Amino acid sequence: MELILFYIAAAVALFATVFALTRSNAAHALIYLIVSLLAVAVIFFLLGAPFAAALEILVYAGAIMVLFVFVIMMLNLGEEGQERERQRMHPAVWVVPALLSTILLVEMVVLLTKFDGPQTGALITAKQVGMSLYGPYVLAVEIASMLLLAGLVGAYHVGRRFRSNDSDEQSIAKPTPESREVNN
């Protein structure tokens, strides 16, 4: 049974990813991307990694994607944006992702009622993940925290560039000389 469920989830993931790549509207593409991430989470669950599945949904589908969707929607304010919003709610747009999500939901319900461990490998619980992250791999966590610090400081500084360019008329008035050969 797990094998069938795996193939369904994998097909949903592939289908959703292809659609995410081929949509011209960013918001539509993001919705498909979320579906694709949900499908990957189901696959993780099937493989016996419920903690990774939960993280996939919390971090990717939950936090990052919702942030993306908010940013894109906030960029579309005003009359024109409202019109676009109305078009976005067209059934043709949401029916397919909703259908795919329903398939995943059904799979999840089936799994929760009669899942008795993964077919291959062992079930990895959240406790085991925590034990190894804060046991032998504690340095990896520390390095990852420095990585986040670097990302944060970098994002702050690069973001500042745009803020200062808006307020600082001089920087726009005075273009920097940039000679650039296009030979390669």
Add this chain to the structure above:
Amino acid sequence: METGIQALLAPLVVSIVALILMMQIAFKRHAIVSWLLGCTGFILAILALKPMADIVPKMVTPLLLSDQYSLFFSALILFSGLITTLLAKDYLQNRRGENEEFYLLLLLSSLGAMILVSATHVASFLLGMELLGVALYALIAYPERGQLPLEAAIKYLILSGAASAILLFGFALIYAVLGTLSFVGIGQALTQPILEDQQLLILLGTAMVFTGIGFKLSLVPFHMWTPDVYQGAPVPVTGFLATVSKGAIFAALLRLFIDAELYQYQGLMLSLSVLAIASMLAGNLLALKQDNLKRILAYSSIAHIGYLFITLIVYGVLQQPGLAVEAATFYLSAYIITSLAAFSLLSIISSNISETDLDDISHIQGLFWRQPMLALMLTIALLSLAGIPLTVGFIGKFYIFTAGIEGSLWVLLAALIIGSGISIYYYLRIVFQMTMKEPAGGSGAANMDPNSVRLSVLSKFVVWLLIFMMLYLGVLPQTLMEYLGGLSL
């Protein structure tokens, strides 16, 4: 645990100083204080290598190994970081905006490089590489005006991200078959009999790993980003990118290559040979057509990485270290010192003349007549890059040549000779430009007022130190050679 802390003293010092520097920026911005903190961090970390040397080799958790090899490269990385910090002071002084974070990012990037060279596990390898890379994106985009730095940073971000993804996928395939992520573990698992279709997965995984690393090291045909990124980044950062980033990734690759025993795959060795030959020839040929100094150095760095790959192939042919490791470490040291010198001089010339980088070849026209000392030093650095005797570059190339003969790699050696021959043309072209009389109404060095050029004591110290090292190691390389001969992986 105490010895564990001692074995990681230098990375710990760098992390702590980075955190202190961050707090200092948060409370009160002050460029000089930040700069001093940055310098202190690098100097303290270099001093911290001494107690580390007493207890090596020492494995700290499954992730990191402190040994002579990682200590030597940590020293090189910290030295390059210190030089970059020293140069950045003069360079950033002429540029408006918040300059304090520069030193923080530099410390974090060096930390990533140090983790990379002591990595013995895929997790620490990837984390170190990402830490190095993420801090570098921000450093490349550091100048607050001009489109080129931003363009360069975005190119580097996207391509480097794609390369990391390929690398990660490759490691995932290897893990799927072997079930281990430590380098030595992979090597041991490979000696066990493996099914044929699983062999294929491992080969595919290895190929993807080398593709990812090829991107980061800008081997041909994964080199497209290099000239644009080198050109767009501010000069001190370009120097840092060319030396620390490339050097650390190559050092880590060497450890992966040897510990995981990847050299036993004939197909991999063949494709590495092709990549090396393509890099040596294409890098040098493309450099011929450039008029921008940074782009010339970018293409020449592609060729230099190609030369370095000969040592990997020698190892693969001999199936034992021979001269390969010694040649690789010596060449890498020579390349780092020489590139640092070349970029330091470019940085000094740029920070003295204007707010934007002066990197077009016409900008240094007639430099010999205005600034004979600077021009002479740049000439020495370029000759060392070309591998002319009496400089450290020559000894490095000689080493690679000897290692190549040891492995009887005649085709690769032919490519090395042809590549070096071509490279002399474009290095000497820069020297020739500097000796030309000033152009009528030209810009840059030609019309700069000799009195307005003040070389700060700091810049003088930096370039003299680098030139001295280059010539000293070129004439008397025995001490370094003996030391490197004792290094083992």
